[in-house]
Amino acid sequence: MAQRWQWRLDLGGRPLLTIYDLPVAVLIFAVIATLVHLASTITSPPPPEAQAIDLSPLKLPYYAFRSLVRMFLAYGLSLVFTFFYGSLMASSRRAEKILGPLLDVLQSVPILGFLSVFVASLSVLMPNTALGFELSAILAIFTSQAWNMTYAFYQAVRSIPRDLQEAAKTMGLSRLQRFFKLEVPSAIVPLVWNTMMSFGGGFLFLSASEAITVLGRDIRLEGMGSYFATAVEQLDYQAIAWAIFAMILLIALLDFFFFRPLLSWAQRYGQGSALEANYESAVLLALRRSRLASIIKDKLLVPFLNFLFFRMTKPPNLPVVAQSSRLRRTLLILALLLLVVLLAILAYQAALALADMLKEISLEMVIRLIGLGFFTFLRVLACVVLSSAVWLPVSLYVALHPDFAMKLRPLLEFGASFPANLFFPLLVMAFLALGIPLTFGSAVLMFAANQWYIAFNVIAGAVSVPRDLAEASEAMGLSFAQKVKNLIFPCIFPYWVTGAITSAGGAWNVSIISETLQFGSQTLECEGLGAQFTQATTSNHWPTIILNIVLMSTFVILANRLLWRPLYNYAITRYGGET
């Protein structure tokens, strides 16, 4: 009665080919074609100039394709980074103390900062080829995708119940086996949700990544981001409209072919919460029923994974084996030494750069920048306030009518994935028409892009109101105001703070595309650190760039430590419930 364990599903009649094989075959060909095309690009000639972007809508599918390829490559890189970094960070207290703040710093540096570094280093390594700039773009997209996934993975691994960890250990699973069989599965649901948010983040900064204007260059890589940037520059309203339409279509396709199957597959790994409804995916179903896909899975995928898994296994031990950890220890020491040397080199270079920077800057520069930082900070606060003003009432409604959350979900998912900056030209036109200066307008732009963090979180908070408490409130005949004060607000508050923290963090990043805007031949600007940052990165002046990066980073981290974290701790202690 022993089944062959690779066959998870019972394939009943076992026809030779099913109807599902057709789309699967098409998918496989598409992947192969993409890889071939990519290979050809590598050997391609010098980088494209601004004129290269064709605003005809017929070019959009091709541009979308190029952008998607970059996004997916960056996503793959993000996954690898997440697994390594997140796993390492969760492995010990000491690791957390170093890697945690480091992640904070990484998250606080806006994408343009990274892009400057990438472009600079890659143009040294591979001067004047398209590949260098492509890599820069991919790496830049990576920086707008990776950090929240890393946090999510880290949180998930830290939340693994202790008895599961012990069970894994007593069964003799090695470190790597535990990683694959315990840590990764327990993180799948948060990772899938964060994937959706990462793609949203990637799209938001796509223009910044593909239309490379840092360090005095003006390179337009072929892609939707460049298309949009060029369209805005030339004030081609038709092109802008096409871009918006194409993006909507693209996200719908992405949702159908990528997110939905992922969500459906991830259900097996879920703990089950109110927002995780039953996801059905036609694509996943097709994959599961397609014979072609099964063959690939069983002949290629599963043996490969088994190979990984077996190779990581130590040979079966006798009950007591004095394991020679000396070899492992020496290897570890060597690795650490290497790391120390690398870090020393890095630190030396950084010190040199800092010294250079300090020579060039003056105190009044710094003070001026700090002042600008405060302006941006005010806008960030305004963004949080606006988002709360919109979504808190909604969450109140959801708290009283939990089924409404289901209806909201598609809207939330779409909002999180769709890059709001596509609407910026429209909003700017409205500002100009209404005479609203950008100094206020940019807060609105930030809100448009960032409200979803707060939205998701407060709705989750509303849904978390315990049923029995709600019933007790009804039974006691509490008025609406009383219910809000005693039941709904305490439940939502911690969630709101979480949303505010992530929203604020994102808003700082958005400031670089909301405080300075290209509008036709005009450049609209307002006083703020984001605008200053954008301006600094267009120059080739490294000391200024580094100063900006340092200041922006400091601002974000300070705001985090001084405002948001204490607020969060207060929320947890006061309203944390029965913990």
Place this chain on the structure above:
Amino acid sequence: MNERMQKKTVPIIELKGVSKWYEVQEKSAKVVVLDNVNLQVNEHEFVAILGPSGSGKSTLLRIITGLVKPSSGEVLYRGSPLVGLNRGSALVFQSFALFPWLTVVENVELGLIARGVSPKEARERAVSALDMIGLDGFEEALPRELSGGMKQRVGFARALVMQPELLCMDEPFSGLDVLTAENLRGELLDLWLERKIPTLSMLLVTHSIEEAVYMADRVVVLWQNPGRIADEFKIGLSHPRDRKSPEFKRYVDRIYTVITRQAEVETASKLKPFTLRRFQKLPHVHVGALSGLLELLEEKGGRSDIYALEAELGLEADELVPLTEAAAILGFAQVYEGDILLTETGKAFVSSDILESKEIFRQAVENNVVLIRTIVQSLKTSAKKRMREEFFLELLENHFTEEEAERQLDTAIDWGRYAELFAYDDESGVLYLEEAEAQEQSSVNE
């Protein structure tokens, strides 16, 4: 004769002088979880480790399975020092610890695959283990589809499929309802007694005296603060054992005696009512539960065998003993050789109306509980009749760990509030005398 002596085998696991402590940095103090434990498990033995929470029995089990290294002492497996994970033992968890995203059979075969057994063979062995444990047909189910009892069966199958020499179980039946637990216990005993499994010895950690006596050949009693072996009992009864038989009850009584004697040693003697030398370790019980116990005692004529109370109240030993301790501290009852007797004060407490009984409680608390007395004194002498809880916590942390100090204060506050000796504001963490009490206190002083 000689051959038989030579055949005496090395114990499967032996602990010599094993201690485990944790450094507490802020105090540069040690929290000793286990103190100088000597333990042996031989072949064909079923050993139960019995102890209340905090006695380190889970830590002991983890040292035996190799998850945790002792701070001092030796752990010998078959005579050789144990390094790293104990590959001859398997562990069954109280909370089942199944991987939620793996099917039942995938859960069971996981350990085998990790050891390098081929998928085909691992699958076969897993399926037969599930068959033996009675879960045939549930191979492809996910854990969330199973009841508690079925999940624990999977836990057992997963442990047994690795063919361990020593099967370690950490309160495996505590997470199950009474009937399922009873069922599973019986089946496990069957498998063990009829040698249907290749396991040589069993090690069961439990807090239920009855369970220990019912299943084990030898019961090791651990006590807390620090965790150490209080006593060991060989259970000479043959299976199947009858819980109602006098021999069974005698074993249980003996064990109760040992436990309550340990509990007495911990609490400060009642003969020193007015010394502030040492804070007693207050048992964490609420006044309501205590009243319930005393009322039941009264109904029984003021005296009862503690073990009999277990059944009536539906409590386990580690829930009942704190109640008896509390009653003893307050002078409402006396514990002697496994029996508990209501004192005159206790009788008065039970039979009066609410106001009178509060008065009796208040006097009992003030006379007998050092910590509460200290609190009241401090509040009286303070200018505003208020003190922050940190003050008392720091005082307590000289005698207890940080965590235990908090719990002690919580209990003292619970009792003090009931006695209306003082009040407590949870948000600000302040203890204070209320107006009426303040006046009362000052009028008492005059």
